[in-house]
Amino acid sequence: MYDMIIIGGGPAGMTAAVYAARKKLNTLLLSKDLGGQPLNTMGVENYMGYQFIEGPELMQKFEAQVKQFPIKVKTGDGAVSITRLDGGFEVRTEKGQAYQGKTAIIATGKRPRLLNVPGEEQFRGRGVTYCAICDGPIFTGMKVAVIGGGNSALEAADDMVKIGEYVYLVSLTPLTGDQVLIDKVKKAANVTIFTEHETMEILGNKFVSGIKVKELKSGEVKTLEVGGVFIEIGLIPNSEVAKGLVNLNKLGEIEVNCSCETGIPGLYAAGDVTNVPEKQIVVAAGEGAKAALRAHHYLQRLA
Amino acid sequence: MFLEQHGIAFEEFNVASDKAAREEMVKKSGQMGVPVIEIDGDIVVGYDEGWLKQKLGL
Numbered sequence: 001m002y003d004m005i006i007i008g009g010g011p012a013g014m015t016a017a018v019y020a021a022r023k024k025l026n027t028l029l030l031s032k033d034l035g036g037q038p039l040n041t042m043g044v045e046n047y048m049g050y051q052f053i054e055g056p057e058l059m060q061k062f063e064a065q066v067k068q069f070p071i072k073v074k075t076g077d078g079a080v081s082i083t084r085l086d087g088g089f090e091v092r093t094e095k096g097q098a099y100q101g102k103t104a105i106i107a108t109g110k111r112p113r114l115l116n117v118p119g120e121e122q123f124r125g126r127g128v129t130y131c132a133i134c135d136g137p138i139f140t141g142m143k144v145a146v147i148g149g150g151n152s153a154l155e156a157a158d159d160m161v162k163i164g165e166y167v168y169l170v171s172l173t174p175l176t177g178d179q180v181l182i183d184k185v186k187k188a189a190n191v192t193i194f195t196e197h198e199t200m201e202i203l204g205n206k207f208v209s210g211i212k213v214k215e216l217k218s219g220e221v222k223t224l225e226v227g228g229v230f231i232e233i234g235l236i237p238n239s240e241v242a243k244g245l246v247n248l249n250k251l252g253e254i255e256v257n258c259s260c261e262t263g264i265p266g267l268y269a270a271g272d273v274t275n276v277p278e279k280q281i282v283v284a285a286g287e288g289a290k291a292a293l294r295a296h297h298y299l300q301r302l303a
Numbered sequence: 304m305f306l307e308q309h310g311i312a313f314e315e316f317n318v319a320s321d322k323a324a325r326e327e328m329v330k331k332s333g334q335m336g337v338p339v340i341e342i343d344g345d346i347v348v349g350y351d352e353g354w355l356k357q358k359l360g361l
Contacts, residue, residue: 033350075352076352076353125335125336125348126333126334129336135335135337137318137319138319138325138335138337140320140322206333228335
């Protein structure tokens with residue numbers, strides 16, 4: 001049995017791993033990938049110590065720091081469930097593996113929210129993307145649609161007006177992002193903004209060729225010809241793994257106290273998957289550290 | 304990074320700026336996500352270290 005199983009390999013999970021290693025805890029880090037959400041972040045200018053660093057490069061540095069310690073790292077397999085055992089927890093994975101730990105830290109982060117319309121799944125990676133920052137350049141010179149009305153959608157639209165031929169910004173609600181960004185996008189010559197429009201369907205053959213949108217007030221349906229659809233309608237927490245075991249808030253985030261405790265002795269959560277107020281790399285890293293130290297404290301009292 | 308660490312020679316194409324490379328990538332992989340890695344005619348979409356290790360016998 002491990003002293004600690006860390007589920008998730010983003011900033012929170014990797015930082016927890018380093019703290020656990022420095023306490024000489026026998027630790028397993030279990031994750032689909034190492035890096036998490038910052039892998040999709042082009043520029044980071046607010047992680048202290050770096051005036052500017054690309055997200056993937058920062059995560060490579062995290063990974064190198066983890067790997068200098070004797071921590072067992074298993075990637076390519078995500079956790080699907082956590083159950084309580086005598087003296088700890090059992091974590092089961094997608095690939096059918098089971099691992100036992102005296103303590104566990106859930107640091108599974110967030111993932112993009114889906115639109116749930118016909119064509120979305122079919123054309124994922126064939127014109128449908130959830131990461132304008134990573135995939136935007138592929139759509140250079142093309143007409144694209146950005147779905148959403150918040151800051152992520154506005155930032156995607158702002159990027160795409162510069163490199164795309166034309167941008168349709170389609171939002172179900174009035175635009176909700178920062179006014180500075182709204183003004184910036186509105187100023188572009190090659191953008192049309194459709195607010196209070198519902199995206200009905202993503203059309204195409206092998207690749208995306210258009211979207212069908214409906215104006216909420218009039219019910220009028222339009223087809224927009226686009227080669228790319230950027231879905232930027234927010235993030236949802238990867239908290240399914242802990243469902244039924246811990247309390248989730250109405251956003252689906254794991255509720256923790258300021259020591260990253262979930263209420264179940266020995267089970268902690270850290271970073272974007274939790275109700276911690278700010279979702280930032282620096283915050284997630286700090287939360288990972290807190291969770292690992294708290295777990296160490298708990299293990300000391302067990303012994 | 305991984306390839307460099309293991310001393311594997313490779314050629315990198317920037318599909319954002321290189322239109323011909325982009326078209327080739329879309330044609331070969333049948334999709335538009337990056338990165339796409341080709342080894343001896345086999346294609347993988349996304350960064351999959353397990354696949355790379357297996358393919359390269361590392």
